[in-house]
Amino acid sequence: MKTKILTLFLVAGCVFLMASSCEVTTANLTDVAMCSETQEFKCAEETDTFATTTPIIYCTAVLNNAVEGTQVTASWYYLEEGETFIDAAAIEASDPTMDLEFSLSKPTNDWPVGNYRVDLQVGSEAPVSTEFEVQ
Numbered sequence: 001m002k003t004k005i006l007t008l009f010l011v012a013g014c015v016f017l018m019a020s021s022c023e024v025t026t027a028n029l030t031d032v033a034m035c036s037e038t039q040e041f042k043c044a045e046e047t048d049t050f051a052t053t054t055p056i057i058y059c060t061a062v063l064n065n066a067v068e069g070t071q072v073t074a075s076w077y078y079l080e081e082g083e084t085f086i087d088a089a090a091i092e093a094s095d096p097t098m099d100l101e102f103s104l105s106k107p108t109n110d111w112p113v114g115n116y117r118v119d120l121q122v123g124s125e126a127p128v129s130t131e132f133e134v135q
Helices: 002-021
Strands: 028-035 056-064 071-078 084-092 098-105 114-122 128-134
Touching (some): 056 128, 071 098, 098 114
Antiparallel strands (some): 071 084, 114 128
16 A cells, blocks of 8 residues: 555656656747848838848848747758758847847858748747748
């Protein structure tokens, strides 16, 4: 009988520890957009096609229901001949609702023609992905 009670307490303790280490968030992203110019952290004109000479490519979004310190990461990828990681940047939330702006500057020899993707990730949640093309 004592062994069953001890086992029950051990199982309950393990469940409690696992549950307390899980990250649950209500933070989410909306209004994800791509553009070559922003105004007050929002795309001036949305597009998913850019010229090879575009100086800066922006990805904007709205972060909702965030607690202070929530981290949003943007990871940029070139999708031709496989998937090539380009760069990543992170923004830490200071307000429950925030306009976010991420950008990537044109390489010295212009943008390579092809398809690209930006993954926006809130904490450890599944990323929100958006693709664009350079032609």
